[in-house]
Amino acid sequence: MLEDKRHLKLHLIVLVLVVLAEFIGTKSFKVGPGTVVLLPMLYALLLGLLTGPKFLRITDMEDMKTAESLITVSVLLLMAKYGTNIGPTLPLIIKSGPALILQEFGNLGTVLLGMPFALMLGLRREAIGATFSIAREPNLAIISDMYGLDSPEGRGVMGVYLCGTLFGSIFFGLFAGIAATTLPLHPYALAMASGVGSASMMSAAVGALVEIFPNMAEEITAFGAASNLATGADGVYMSIFMAIPMCEWMYRKLVGDRAEEVTKR
Amino acid sequence: MKLSIKDPVVITVIVAILTLVGNFVGYKIDPITAFPGMLILYLIVIGGLWITKIMPGNLPAVVYVSLLGIVLTMPWFPLGEKVAELTSQVNFLALTTPILGYAGISMGKDIDAFRKQGVKIVLVAIFVFVGTYIASAVIAHMVLKLTGQI
Numbered sequence: 454m455l456e457d458k459r460h461l462k463l464h465l466i467v468l469v470l471v472v473l474a475e476f477i478g479t480k481s482f483k484v485g486p487g488t489v490v491l492l493p494m495l496y497a498l499l500l501g502l503l504t505g506p507k508f509l510r511i512t513d514m515e516d517m518k519t520a521e522s523l524i525t526v527s528v529l530l531l532m533a534k535y536g537t538n539i540g541p542t543l544p545l546i547i548k549s550g551p552a553l554i555l556q557e558f559g560n561l562g563t564v565l566l567g568m569p570f571a572l573m574l575g576l577r578r579e580a581i582g583a584t585f586s587i588a589r590e591p592n593l594a595i596i597s598d599m600y601g602l603d604s605p606e607g608r609g610v611m612g613v614y615l616c617g618t619l620f621g622s623i624f625f626g627l628f629a630g631i632a633a634t635t636l637p638l639h640p641y642a643l644a645m646a647s648g649v650g651s652a653s654m655m656s657a658a659v660g661a662l663v664e665i666f667p668n669m670a671e672e673i674t675a676f677g678a679a680s681n682l683a684t685g686a687d688g689v690y691m692s693i694f695m696a697i698p699m700c701e702w703m704y705r706k707l708v709g710d711r712a713e714e715v716t717k718r
Numbered sequence: 719m720k721l722s723i724k725d726p727v728v729i730t731v732i733v734a735i736l737t738l739v740g741n742f743v744g745y746k747i748d749p750i751t752a753f754p755g756m757l758i759l760y761l762i763v764i765g766g767l768w769i770t771k772i773m774p775g776n777l778p779a780v781v782y783v784s785l786l787g788i789v790l791t792m793p794w795f796p797l798g799e800k801v802a803e804l805t806s807q808v809n810f811l812a813l814t815t816p817i818l819g820y821a822g823i824s825m826g827k828d829i830d831a832f833r834k835q836g837v838k839i840v841l842v843a844i845f846v847f848v849g850t851y852i853a854s855a856v857i858a859h860m861v862l863k864l865t866g867q868i
Contacts, residue, residue, distance in 0.1 A: 460723045464732050467819035471736050474815050475744030492811060493744055494818040501822020505829075512823050521824035524817060526729045530737065531813040532780045533762035536787015537805040543792050552861035559854025563846050570845050574838045583842045587850055612839035613846060615832045619825060622818065624847055632851065638859045639868045646855035649847075652780075653821065656814040658851075674810060680854075682784055 459519050466504055466511065470497045481664050487631035490661035494653070495623050528652050535678035542675040549641070553680060556645050557687055560586065564696055568703040571609075581704060582609025585696040588617055589651050591689050599697070617651070625649070626657030633665050640666045644673040648680025650688050655681040730763050733816050741812035755804040762786050 474493035481490040501520075504511040512520070539546060546553065567584035576583065582600070586592040588610050593602075600606035625647070633643055640662060647658035659677035663670045721728050734756050738749040766783030773782065789795060791802040862868045 457723045460729075463820070463823065464736070466823065467816050468736055468739065470819040470822070471740040471815050472743055474819075475740040475812070478744055479811075492814075493740070494811065494814040497815045497819040498822040498825070501819045502825045504823055505826030507826060507829065512826070514827060517824045517827040520820045521827075523729060523820045524824065526726045527733045527817045527820055529726070529730055529763045529766070529779060529783055530733055530759050531810065531817060532783045533759040533766065533787045534805065534808060534810050534813050536762065536784040536789075537759070537791045537802055538787075538810065539784070540788045540791025540795075540798060541793065541802045543788065549862065549865075549867050551865055552858045552867065555861050556854040556858035559852075559857050560850050562853030563849035566849055567842065567846050571838075571842045574841060576838060576842065579839070580842070583839060584846055587846055588843075609839070609842075611831075612835045613843040615828055615835060616840055616843035617847075618821075618828055619832055621847070622821075624844070625851070628848065628851065632855070636852075636855075638855050639862060641868060642855045642859035642862055645858040646851050649850055649854075653814065653818055656810065660811050660814070678784075682781070685778075685781065 456519075459516060460523075463512075463516060463520055463523060467497075467501075470500045473497075473500060479660075479664055481630070484631075486635050488634040488665055489627055490630040490664045492626055492657060492660045492664075494657060494660070495626055498622065531652060531656070535674075535682070538671070538674045539679050539682070542672060545672065546675060546679050549645075549676070552642070553645055553676070553683060556642070556680065557683055557691065559646065560688075560691060561696060561699060564699045564703065568700055569707065572704075572707055576609065577708065578605035578704070579609035579612070581697065581700040582606035582611070583613045584609075585700045586610075586688065586692050587621075587649050587651070587654075588613035589688075591650075591685075592692055595689065595692050595697070617654070621651060622653040622657040625654040626661050629658035630661035630665060633662055640669050640673055641676055644676035645680045647677040648682070648684050650681065650684035652681065726767060727764065730760060734760055736816040736819075737808065737812050740815045741807075741809055744815070745809040745812055747807055747809065752807040755807040758790075758801055758805055759787075759808060762790065 474496040571580035571584050582596050596610040647655045655677050662673050741747050741752050766786045769782040770779040791798045
């Protein structure tokens, strides 16, 4: 009964958040050469955070845990909606299949550049966990399996996971808007890139793109959703068979030999 | 059988109601107009959850829910156009707002763990986000161009 009340309380809070966030509405404004798009979902996120024990004290630790369990269920309707976005544009998506599939390898570019960057900053084995993926739940599970979450690799993936949880959707929402207005890339390509494997990050990025290119809204949403679905399906294999081996290889090349010498002494 | 408020079937009804409210406040689509579309989305979720239960393998429900949505709106499906038209009355951004509301509430518990992370890991995270996005977009752009799509 107590748990039921907790659920009810959370839904009522979210109702208030939704009304407030949607009432403010989408705002976009120019900053320098780019356009920054602020979406209702981002206000809902920040307002939700404000209800916590550190701020308004409307919610406590138990509420936060229950809220987390509600995220997975609340995503289902959005996923159904994305399915109905993809369906009508399926002929176009099939025609763009090669682009959709090949851009999935974009993730590996992050390893090539991200590993040296992380090592340069002074990270060691943490760099592997931190750069092999954008660190969503499935990636966390992989590292937990291969190295354990207490390992340096585990600390790396956990760090990026926390960053993604806290400001991932805000970041992608803002960044997609800026990228769309400053880079010479087609909206379809930006839409495909939005499917990074997290429903909220993808929605934030796609939402910003739709605001900037309203006449392509249908295609942009469909490409983003299709790419996100593809990442959901192939991301795990991509990580295990390509990204992590690449990270390991780069680690050996860049620090491995020296590190071994140090430990031998 | 008594349905609990913790059951996904019930939670989804509540999220659907929250979305209809947001859909009205933010996108000026009144709940009566959006209701048939929302009902279809709800049935897709229920169907997807059922398929997840009976299918072998451990694929998450989101996969089957999305696939069911795709199949029901494909041009080759007889009622596809009608389903797409009705569900288009529910704005996808209206669906994201409640999700991030729950996410925002739950975020508080990660703040302390986040504070313990160094500034370096934050820089790496930003690098990873930007890198993944730009690299994918550049590849997609080039392939779309090469295949004459854009």
